[in-house]
Every structure is written in structure tokens, then in C-alpha cells.
Amino acid sequence: MSELATVSVAAGDPTVVVDRVDITYRIYADSAPKLRKAFVRDRRQREYRSVEAVRDVSFVARSGEAVGIIGHNGSGKSTLLRGIAGLVPITAGDIYASSIPVLLGVAAALEPDLSGRRNVLLGGTALGIPRESLEDRFEEIVEFAGVEEFIDLPLRAFSSGMRSRLQFAIATAMTPEILMVDESLSTGDAEFKERSDERIRGMLAEAGSVFLVSHSMRSIRDVCTRVLWLDHGRLVADGGTDEVVDAYERYMGDRKRKRKQRKRPPEPR
Template structure:
């Protein structure tokens, strides 16, 4: 067992023995739903990690690996089935989409999105021009969002969600939409959060996105963490695995997953009066 690592008051997120299950009725079951007769889907299992200020952490994994589930648990949008998540401040989830109305104008959606984030009406008025300018939508801000391209909508959502400085920013696939200019601006905005002692989580199934924007990467596979370490190392292994899957070399892909799983050691986390202590924090090899 490795020596414990003391994490100071700069710790922003602690996930300890985190798990999330969903229960779905079996086909042909009666109308009355019963967990005892339902099919359990384990979206996330036994996940533990410590995040610190000024860390940009990529969450990697194929579709259905548990990435978005983990982000929703950190954000407090869902409750874990087991374990706990502790945060130093209320996280901001880059996803005001639920509050936005496509039939309304971009300007109206700026107001709706900010209010949904808890911003006061006075501050909404102050922030609106800055949001419009950052999103580069001055000529189309009063048009309905139904007329926006996917890139225009992505810029507006990102601009709204990052208009207010926050200690913990959660970005779910937002950078997968948009051109190179938008991605460069988004990176600069995220770096501003890091410079003010923030923590950014970036969810993606693309290794290139995580390698470009993150210093650390957590690889989820079938609901479990199989790697947690420097982004350049984890993404290298993830990229090789993805190539093996894409080219039909399933045995080689399975060997990579097996090797990563065997190298990874889930940290044991405990608390005392002054520190969060993480034992055996894994590193990618």
C-alpha cells in the first residue's frame, strides 16, 4: 500500500465508493413495478477519486460507460445508490438545455438560462450583452433558436453556462460541437476557471478532446474506473483500444481493458478534521 497523500483545503470534489443503479421492468412483467422483479442496470460501480483546484479532468469512455451518470451525480442532479459525493461548492453543469426553449429567441433563452442557474434579474441584465458578444450572435440573437445551427446553439449554451464564475465546472460533450475557433475560445474560458482555483470536468468519448483540454483523465468502462492518471498517458491507451475496437480486433481490445483494470487500484478515502486523505491513488502506466 502506498503512503497516503494529504489533500489540502484546495480539494473541490470527493467521490467515495460511488455507485448508481437503475431498475427497469422485465419484458412481460405485470403493470405493478417491483424492484425485486426488475432488471438492475449498474450504470456506475465503486468509484472513488479526489479532485483538486486547478485540475482539468477528462472523463473518458464509450457510450454507456457511465460518464454522464458520474457527472450528474457530481452535479447533484441525481442521488447515488451507494457511496457519497462531497463538493466544496455547488457545481455548474454545462447543460442549460433543459431550461432553454427552442421556439424562443436567443436573447430570451439567455434570460431563461441564467435564471435557471439562480442568477438574479439585475445580474441577468448585466451579463446578457457579454454573453451575446462571447457567443458571436449579435446579428441573430433575436431570432428563434430553431433557426440556429448546432454550432450557434453550442456557443450560446456554453456562453450562458460559463458566464458566472464557479468553483466546479462540469462540461458534458459541449466541445464536440463547433468549429476550431469555438473550441479555442472554450478552452480559453475553461483556463480562466482554472486560473481562479477552479476545477473543470470534461466528459467525452474522444481521446483527442481530453488530451487537448485536460491535465488528468479518468477512464470509465462498463461503469467502472479502469484508469486515472495523466491525460496524455490515459488517452494514449484509450486511443489504441479504440483503434482495436474499430478494426474488429476484439481480442486485442479486451487485452488492453484487462491490462488497464489490473494496473488500476481504487483509492481508499478517509476524512479527518483538516484533510481529505487518499490512499493508493491509481496512476496510468
């Protein structure tokens, strides 16, 4: 296999700086009375409420780090990643990045009516990978994605898992300075996940920064050198992987036990 193309970054240099960032968005308030909603035709008259998805979050990520982001559903993990990638606007604070972050599942925009072959070339070019490098690595990309038999078919003929694998293979054909992986966008394919984790670890050796959002603490422990724990949009812990994951698992275990106790029927008198 050919070597991955790399971006030159000095080990330990800051790649992402997040400084007191808030991300707030508005959603339609379903709590409005149904009868009233039926008569409100003008959107300007509709009721909305603000959701503070990320609140006053600050950290600095450096090259050579694999940063895990954990927390329960709705804690702001994916929103924070999208904010760093510039896909959602921030409400307050500042985000600085040393290069354009690559968020897997979003960055390589693939065209369903084009063949897999054309998508490799166009998607890779959109990510800034030189055409010559893509052609040199074409067989490696296709083999890694496991789509050899389908590569000349239109992308719409691919399963969602095949598309996700191809996106990952394209995005990681070059080692970006900042790679972000949200496992909610992943394939669920255990064999491919093992290979993708191995590739992420290999990318770290090339001095990139990796961000991983996952509900799997095993994945976080296997891949990450540092963990951020978000709770209701706030950063409650930032430290070594084992230390933060152990604390999070204790917290979630206590939370689960308390829920069970609340649901337990009262003892007969």
C-alpha cells in the same frame, strides 16, 4: 470585453469528493417473450433488469484541475457527471461538492417561447449570476455565442447548435467553482469548440474545477490536467493526462484489432 465574474476558491482545495459511489438504474427487459409482453398490461407485472452504470468509483477533484473522463460508449461517463450534478440518484456511497456543479446543456434551462435576450437574463439568474452582472456582460455573451442577429427572436427559431452555444456562453459568463462539460451535448462546431476550449482553460486560471467528458482524445489532451478512465462503470485508471490517454489508446487499438481478426474469413485450405 469585460472580465468574467469569479467565485473565490483557494487553489488546491477539494471541490468534489466521490466516495465509493454506485449508480444503478432499472430498464424494461426487452428480452421477455413478445407474446407474454402483449398480455402484461399492469406495469407492476413487467420484467425489469438492473444496470450498474457506475460501480465503486472514488476520487477527489481539486480547484485548478481540469479532469477528463474517458471510456467507450456505455462506460458510465455521462452518468457519473449527472450523479455529481445531482441529476440522477446514487445507489451507494457519497458525493460531496463545495458548491452547486454546473453541467452544460442542463444547468441553463432555456425557454423556447421566450426571446434569446430574455433567456440570457433568466437562464443566468437561475445559475446564480447577479442581474447586474448579466446586463454588464450581455453583449459579450451574445457575441461569444454568435447569435447577434437572432437574439430578439424566440428561442425556438434557433438551431440546436445556436442553443447549445448560448447555453455555454450563459453558463460561463461567471466562472463556477465546478463546471462540467459533456461533449455529447456540444455543437460540433469546430470554430466554436476552439473558443470554448480556450475559455475553459481561462476558467482554470481562476481556480475552478472543470470536468470534461469526451471521445476526442485531442480535446482531452488540449484541456485536461488529469484523466479518469472508466470501463463498464469502474474506474480503471486515474492519473496524468498523457499517461492515461496513451494507455487508453493502446487498449482501444488492441480491442479494434481483435474485432477485425474475429471478423476475418477463414483462410481457404
